[in-house]
Amino acid sequence: MIAHGFDDIGLHRLEANVQPANHASIALVQRLGFRKEGFSPKYLRIGGASGAIMNAGHCRQMIHGFDVQHEVIPGSIPKRRASC
Template sequence: MARAKPFRTGQTTPQRSRSVDLQRVTHGDKAELIAANLANRPYHEPWARPFTDDAGFHAWFARCVTGPNVSLLAREPRSGELIGVVNLNEIVMGAFRSCFVGYYGYERWSGQGYMTAALRAAATFAFRDLGLHRLEANIQPENLASIRLAQRAGFQKEGFSPRYLFLDGAWRDHEHWVLLNPELPHSSQLQA
């Protein structure tokens, strides 16, 4: 199956300039995603537990294409290799125009600015193409790499929720990191 046509965006970090291709996930990405998630399982623990089999992919993919969710794959433009995943979850329009953002990258590309570019590009897509006003990433306080990534992408810490999500058998505290649309539409441009 052919890949969906990506959109490319160049992003600049304080230390590096990177370009990534973002595309919506397709069913044809299944084998590549499962292989990447399996290979990166130790790298993602304990913070993320992406699917590692067909059943997990199908459950995730069904949520990506039928619900208020958009999953984007970040790829290195020259090689087309998978860099990471950015999920825009629980998109709510109307007066809220917001979603929750989840993301994870692959170890081969860590520390090179690619996931910062991917998260910034996903934010641009969410604001310009989806018309969102607010993106919220909820991150466990101990997950310093994810917090630093959110900061580099322009997210600001907004709050703290004790025992916010039930993960790995316990209720976990989370910090709320938020990015607001810098080009907020005027009220006359909004449709409920």
């Protein structure tokens, strides 16, 4: 699906917003090569309570052997750096 977005549709960047307590979703974006870019506290309102999200991004350069200059999600392997 990531290759489809970059190669077939021509996107240069994908983003994922994940609730920090959702470990399965964090593991998924990690396996897909997304990099942590930020954290948004009080981003969501769920059942009357505020919730945070982790922001992650994936750029076309990352699929072609580059890595963006952001914090790496634990467990992923940084490669050569390039800006997104």
